[in-house]
Amino acid sequence: MRNLYKNFGLESILGMLLCFVSCGKYEQRGDKMYYSYWPNESGKVERIISEADLSSFKVLKGKVYAKDKNRVYYRGLVISDADVNTFKPLSDTYSVDYKHIFWEKHLLSTANPESFKILKDEYSLDSERVYYRKDTLKEANPATFRTIGDYYAKDANHVYSQGYLQTQVSDAASFELISSDGCGHKWARDKNFYYHYKSRIEADYATFTLIDKGKDGYAKDKNHVYYSYCLSKPIIVEGADPKTFKMVGKYKNIGQDKNGYYWSGEWTPKENLRNL
DSSP states (O other), rough: HHHHHHOOOOHHHHTOOHHHHTTTTEEETEEEEEEEEEEEEEEEEEEEOOOOOOGEEETTSSSSSOOOOOOOEEEEETTTTOOOOOOOOOOSSSSEEEOOOTTEEEOTTOOEEEEEEEETTTTEOOOOOOOOEEOOTTTTOTTEEEEEEEEEEEEEEEEEEEEEOTOOOTTTTTTTEOOOTOOOOOOOEOOOOOEEEEEEEEEOOOGEGGGGGGGGGGEEEESSSEEOTTTTTEEEEETOOOOEEESSSSTTTEETTEEEEEEEEEEEEEGGGGGO
């Protein structure tokens, strides 16, 4: 068990989730214990922890975990297999006891505590397997597996995005993430192709380039201009001239070339852009 605790440092802290996980709180009101959190913009969710022993109830570091003399809790839900006496949070989502690894309240039944390590972006591994959250990545090789940013990871032969195997990737060794933004414009490439999220782009590789670093979904090669909305598959912008195409206006999804204006990947009359 000592070996396990040595494996967790700064990298595990960087792997913590966003506020919707960690901004909850435990609260006793009368003879009941509650856990409240805000999963999205729709409002607060509140759980009554009916199993809680109030006299021994203790909130643990990170505030998403708690325990009493009988049970361990994650966001108010019982972690049924956890040992109360040896339980320890490792991050906002991973935890351990003397013989188990957990992701949230789920037991990683095959994980080896002695060799287990948390990586960035919800990936983890031990000497035999790689995990994304609670799922085992069956094809992944832990000996060559590494994260490469924004929930992408790869080993010698495979590439993953948010735990999903990217089957269109032609060469994992040369695969790299080249641009990403909050909308989900995730542009990548290997030595043979360019990619937008899960889609391979059948473009001219030598002349393919991102317009405005790909932040607004536009790219081009010598033959075409391409547009994608967030995670959608890129489309060819009909009629667009790649030589003269550029981004204009205060809204970045507007483009212009010698033929006119384009709004969200489609040609549009200039008068439609009067208020944009």
